[in-house]
Structure formats: structure tokens, C-alpha cells
Amino acid sequence: MKVVAIVNQKGGVGKTTTAINLSAALAQSGIRVLLVDMDSQGHASLGLGTPVSDLPGLYEVFKGSKNLRSVVRKDVSPGVDLVPGTISLAAVEHLLANRKGRAHALRRHLAGLRKLYDCVVLDCPPALGLLSVNALRAADLAVVPVEPSLYALDGIERLLETITLLEAQYGIKPRLTMLANMYDTRTRLSREIFKALEQHDSLGLCKARIRNTVRLREAAYRGMAVVEMARSSKVADDFRALAREIGRRLDLQ
Amino acid sequence: MKVVAIVNQKGGVGKTTTAINLSAALAQSGIRVLLVDMDSQGHASLGLGTPVSDLPGLYEVFKGSKNLRSVVRKDVSPGVDLVPGTISLAAVEHLLANRKGRAHALRRHLAGLRKLYDCVVLDCPPALGLLSVNALRAADLAVVPVEPSLYALDGIERLLETITLLEAQYGIKPRLTMLANMYDTRTRLSREIFKALEQHDSLGLCKARIRNTVRLREAAYRGMAVVEMARSSKVADDFRALAREIGRRLDLQ
Numbered sequence: 001m002k003v004v005a006i007v008n009q010k011g012g013v014g015k016t017t018t019a020i021n022l023s024a025a026l027a028q029s030g031i032r033v034l035l036v037d038m039d040s041q042g043h044a045s046l047g048l049g050t051p052v053s054d055l056p057g058l059y060e061v062f063k064g065s066k067n068l069r070s071v072v073r074k075d076v077s078p079g080v081d082l083v084p085g086t087i088s089l090a091a092v093e094h095l096l097a098n099r100k101g102r103a104h105a106l107r108r109h110l111a112g113l114r115k116l117y118d119c120v121v122l123d124c125p126p127a128l129g130l131l132s133v134n135a136l137r138a139a140d141l142a143v144v145p146v147e148p149s150l151y152a153l154d155g156i157e158r159l160l161e162t163i164t165l166l167e168a169q170y171g172i173k174p175r176l177t178m179l180a181n182m183y184d185t186r187t188r189l190s191r192e193i194f195k196a197l198e199q200h201d202s203l204g205l206c207k208a209r210i211r212n213t214v215r216l217r218e219a220a221y222r223g224m225a226v227v228e229m230a231r232s233s234k235v236a237d238d239f240r241a242l243a244r245e246i247g248r249r250l251d252l253q
Numbered sequence: 254m255k256v257v258a259i260v261n262q263k264g265g266v267g268k269t270t271t272a273i274n275l276s277a278a279l280a281q282s283g284i285r286v287l288l289v290d291m292d293s294q295g296h297a298s299l300g301l302g303t304p305v306s307d308l309p310g311l312y313e314v315f316k317g318s319k320n321l322r323s324v325v326r327k328d329v330s331p332g333v334d335l336v337p338g339t340i341s342l343a344a345v346e347h348l349l350a351n352r353k354g355r356a357h358a359l360r361r362h363l364a365g366l367r368k369l370y371d372c373v374v375l376d377c378p379p380a381l382g383l384l385s386v387n388a389l390r391a392a393d394l395a396v397v398p399v400e401p402s403l404y405a406l407d408g409i410e411r412l413l414e415t416i417t418l419l420e421a422q423y424g425i426k427p428r429l430t431m432l433a434n435m436y437d438t439r440t441r442l443s444r445e446i447f448k449a450l451e452q453h454d455s456l457g458l459c460k461a462r463i464r465n466t467v468r469l470r471e472a473a474y475r476g477m478a479v480v481e482m483a484r485s486s487k488v489a490d491d492f493r494a495l496a497r498e499i500g501r502r503l504d505l506q
């Protein structure tokens with residue numbers, strides 16, 4: 001079982017959109033996928049038609065009152081199971097703050113699901129707190145969506161600094177890759193920024209890129225993955241290409 | 254002196270873009286403006302050409318080792334002074350957590366600047382922690398940028414719930430208004446979502462709307478407000494209209 005964390009402390013770069021559609025595209029190619037919504041705002045859940053709830057979730061699992069399998073919702077999208085984002089996630093920071101092994105909680109609980117899934121996708125919140133740290137610790141690969149803006153470029157450098165600190169503090173060293181999102185060949189800023197990112201000296205860029213299209217917002221609005229709602233669209237091709245690329249990198253199936 | 258908080262726990266909806274350009278547009282009409290970057294990622298500062306630093310900032314002010322005036326940078330944009338976002342802001346949550354009056358720290362410190370500025374604009378991070386709570390407590394008006402997506406609609410309801418809790422807990426009751434951002438008349442989803450928001454039963458929508466345009470990303474990339482970089486562009490008109498509308502609501506000047 002391989003684990004992919006979708007991480008970026010910058011808000012609104014497309015972490016949730018990537019987590020949802022990568023999960024659905026992997027599942028369409030026969031891979032058994034668990035999507036874990038690690039944001040108390042519950043957007044991965046919402047974008048697949050499952051509203052945020054006060055049902056038990058990761059918080060209750062970390063607290064020890066539920067096991068991880070019992071909070072899984074089956075088939076929120078064909079072939080995709082979901083651990084929903086719950087309001088109680090907001091209290092995880094506090095719960096784990098003084099615990100020994102606080103960065104390893106997610107990894108330990110995921111180990112119990114090894115036989116059930118080929119791939120786990122983790123959707124992280126816009127912060128580098130304990131939830132994102134747990135995701136990075138559990139991950140075989142961390143995918144960092146970037147949008148064509150100054151803030152995204154700056155965010156990458158900050159993320160790399162944080163990852164260096166995490167390595168020193170917790171021994172965390174996931175493989176990292178950037179993913180170009182909201183890619184628009186017609187605007188010069190987009191071409192310029194992604195060209196600069198291609199030449200980054202310590203971080204690679206996925207070959208697959210996700211184009212800027214209102215279809216992604218429409219799909220979320222209807223609670224479906226775009227590879228399900230608009231199977232033959234160009235952006236569905238983008239996500240299938242991403243799924244194949246990540247599948248090869250992680251040796252899935 | 255009036256205080257405007259730009260708040261929304263959803264990431265990437267345009268809080269920073271609004272804070273920067275509203276500040277610059279107000280200043281262009283002769284209003285003395287202080288922009289306070291309340292995000293440890295320091296994007297309001299970055300978008301005006303002032304990189305995030307480890308210089309003293311709000312954290313040191315709340316800690317008592319600096320007064321607010323001493324951390325102000327003058328004229329980062331014509332007529333706009335800035336309290337820069339600093340890495341140390343990340344520690345404010347922890348610093349204030351157990352203090353009495355933890356929601357009022359910002360309001361107290363801002364009071365000392367009453368004679369120097371007509372308007373203070375607060376750029377909040379994508380979370381409803383103590384920094385956003387302090388901003389809401391200090392604010393005469395809270396502006397909530399919304400983008401045309403399901404997540405934005407859901408975010409609004411969550412924000413309203415939180416504001417109700419804050420009122421019970423701290424007596425916070427700012428006037429609230431939404432601002433349509435990334436407005437695109439050509440896409441049906443955008444028209445549909447903003448039409449739904451116009452009819453919200455407890456929250457109004459500003460008359461001014463900010464259109465979806467790459468110019469805003471270009472301006473941030475060049476460290477300038479768009480009303481300075483592209484004075485006669487349509488989106489500069491949008492921000493000047495917003496500045497006039499907010500100026501009237503708050504009786505500025």
C-alpha cells in the first residue's frame with residue numbers, strides 16, 4: 001500500500017481538487033483507493049457529495065475511541081472509499097500536542113489497512129501543523145500543487161525549509177514533487193512561472209499538468225470527480241495522465 | 254479611525270489580493286491607510302514588494318517587547334503603511350492561548366494609532382484561530398471575499414456559525430459583508446453562485462465586484478497594487494468602486 005500526501009500550506013492552490021480527481025482517476029484504472037480528508041473544513045468530502053459532519057473521524061481514531069476502518073465511507077466515487085473530514089479535526093493539534101510520537105499517529109493507524117487498499121491519498125489543510133506533519137510522515141510521495149503566482153513560488157521555498165526542519169526533528173523525508181495546477185498556456189505569467197519551476201534545483205515538476213478550467217469548479221459543485229462527470233474532457237485526460245505518472249512512480253498494481 | 258477585517262477561513266479566495274488593492278485604492282483617494290498582515294506566510298507584505306522577514310512584528314507587540322508604531326513600515330504603496338507579516342506570527346496562537354482578554358489584544362494596540370490613520374485593513378490567514386478572532390474583535394466591518402465555488406458557499410455558512418459562537422464567547426459582533434471575487438459573467442457557474450449569494454438571508458453582498466483577471470496575479474508578481482500598476486484597467490475600476498462603497502459604509506474622511 002502506497003501513501004500520497006497532497007500538501008501545500010498556501011491556501012486555494014488546488015490540494016482538494018487534486019486529491020479528489022487523482023483518487024477517482026486511479027480508481028478508474030482499477031486501483032483500490034482510500035481518500036483521507038485531513039481538513040476540518042471537509043472539502044474533499046464536500047466535493048464528492050459527502051457534507052462535513054460531526055460523525056466520528058480521524059480525531060476519534062487518534063483519541064483511541066474508534067478504529068480507522070470503522071470511520072471509512074465506502075464508494076463515495078466508483079472505487080474510492082473516504083475517511084471524511086470532520087469538525088473535530090480542528091482539535092487534533094491540541095490532542096496530539098504533547099504526546100510522544102505525535103508525528104506518527106496517522107502512519108500507525110494506516111498500517112492496519114494495508115490489505116484493503118493499494119493507494120491512500122491524503123488531502124491536507126492550508127497549514128503546516130500536526131495534520132500536515134502526520135501526512136508527510138505517512139507519505140511515500142508528497143505532491144505539492146502550485147498555481148502560477150508569486151505566492152506559490154514563495155510557498156515552495158517555505159515548504160522546503162519546513163521539510164528540512166521536519167527531517168531533523170522527526171526523521172521525515174518523503175519524496176517530493178510539484179504539480180502545475182491552473183495551467184494556462186495563453187497567459188505569459190503562467191508560462192513564465194511554470195518555466196521557472198521546471199528549473200528548480202531541488203524539486204521536480206510532474207510531467208502531467210492540470211489546466212485552468214471552470215469544469216473543475218462545476219464538478220465540485222455537483223459533488224463528483226471530473227473524470228466521472230466529464231469523462232472525455234481535456235482536464236479528465238490531465239488527471240488520468242497524472243494518475244498514470246504517479247502510479248508508475250509508486251509502482252502501484 | 255475605522256477598522257476593516259478581510260476574513261474567510263477558506264484558502265485562496267482572495268483575502269490578500271483584496272486587502273492590498275482595497276488599501277491602495279483607499280489611499281489613492283486621500284485616506285491614510287495602515288495595512289496589517291496577519292498571516293505568518295506574509296503574503297500581503299510579499300504582494301507589495303516586502304518579503305516576509307524575521308524582523309519584529311505583531312508577535313513581539315503582543316508579547317510586550319515592541320510597541321505597534323515601531324513595527325510599521327511606511328509607504329509600501331503610495332499612502333499605505335504596513336505592519337509586515339512575520340514568521341513569528343505563527344506563535345501568536347500559543348502566546349495568547351491562556352491569557353485573559355486574548356481576543357482583544359489587537360484592538361487595544363490599534364487604539365494607540367487612532368490619530369495616525371483613517372482606516373486600518375487587516376489581512377487574515379485561512380483559519381478561524383486567534384489571529385482572525387482578534388481581527389473580528391477589532392473590526393468595524395468584516396469583508397468576506399467569496400469565489401464562485403461550492404467550497405465558498407459552504408465556507409460562508411461555517412463562518413456565520415463561528416461568528417455566532419464568538420458573539421456568545423467574546424461579545425464580538427462586527428458588521429459583515431461578502432465581496433464577489435473572481436467574478437466572471439461569461440461562465441454560468443459564476444452567475445449562478447453569485448445570484449444565490451445575493452439572496453442570502455443574513456449576509457449582504459457588496460455592490461462592487463472584483464472580476465477574474467490575470468492582471469491581479471501579475472501585479473502581485475511585480476510587488477505592486479493593481480491600481481498602481483494598471484491604473485486605467487477595469488479591475489482597478491472595480492477596486493476603486495469597492496473603496497468608495499466601503500468608504501461610504503464606514504463614513505471615512
Ligand SMILES: Nc1ncnc2c1ncn2[C@@H]1O[C@H](COP(=O)(O)OP(=O)(O)OP(=O)(O)O)[C@@H](O)[C@H]1O
Nearest residue numbers: 011012013014015016017126182212213217264402
Ligand atoms: N485547475 C483548476 N482550474 C480551475 N479551477 C480550479 C482548478 N483547481 C482548483 N480550482 C478551484 O479553485 C478553488 C480552490 O481549489 P481547492 O479548494 O482544491 O484548493 P485547496 O488548496 O484545497 O484549498 P485550501 O487551502 O482551502 O484547502 C476551488 O474552487 C477549485 O474548484
Ligand SMILES: Nc1ncnc2c1ncn2[C@@H]1O[C@H](COP(=O)(O)OP(=O)(O)OP(=O)(O)O)[C@@H](O)[C@H]1O
Nearest residue numbers: 011149264265266267268269270379435465466470
Ligand atoms: N479576481 C482575481 N482574478 C484572478 N486572480 C485572482 C483574483 N483574486 C485573487 N487572485 C489570485 O488567486 C490567488 C489566491 O489569492 P489570495 O492569495 O489573495 O487569496 P487568499 O484568500 O489571501 O489566500 P490564503 O487563504 O492563502 O491567505 C493569488 O495568486 C491571487 O493573485
Ligand SMILES: [Mg+2]
Nearest residue numbers: 015016039043
Ligand atoms: Mg483543500
Ligand SMILES: [Mg+2]
Nearest residue numbers: 268269292296
Ligand atoms: Mg492571504
